[in-house]
């Protein structure tokens with residue numbers, strides 16, 4: 001398994017608040033927990049930045065991490081991400097933060113240590129532009145945005 005450098009910034013993490021872990025052997029995501037000092041009510045339409053109490057240093061530019069919503073919170077409670085998806089660069093060393101958006105109709109109480117989003121490590125390919133005047137023709141060409149119809 002890949003090794004990932006992790007720095008604990010909030011001493012409760014790994015103690016009263018569990019460290020992120022894969023819930024099952026096949027899990028893709030590590031659940032991130034809210035390192036907040038008291039339960040927080042997030043009003044409908046409100047977005048708050050939640051600390052996770054930890055930093056990671058991915059180091060390898062051919063990797064990144066994405067922060068994704070948890071499906072249960074998103075679907076049932078409207079708790080998703082203010083940035084829709086969080087992208088963690090391989091050279092970022094600051095605290096992982098979760099932008100938490102209540103897009104639902106009801107206030108949501110986020111509890112201390114609650115799992116509010118998930119972190120997924122992903123491969124990245126960095127590209128260098130190669131300037132051309134023309135592309136080799138394809139069947140699609142510039143057609144897009146429903147060009148091929150609906151059914």
Ligand SMILES: O=c1ccn([C@H]2C[C@H](O)[C@@H](COP(=O)(O)OP(=O)(O)OP(=O)(O)O)O2)c(=O)[nH]1
Nearest residue numbers: 067083085086087088089092095096097098099
């Ligand atoms: O949900 C997120 C998204 C980003 N980040 C951190 C890690 C990431 O590497 C850095 C910058 O994110 P991004 O490039 O998406 O934001 P930006 O608005 O372009 O900021 P910057 O100018 O710092 O790149 O912020 C988080 O902690 N949580």
Ligand SMILES: [Mg+2]
Nearest residue numbers: 087088089092
């Ligand atoms: Mg950026």
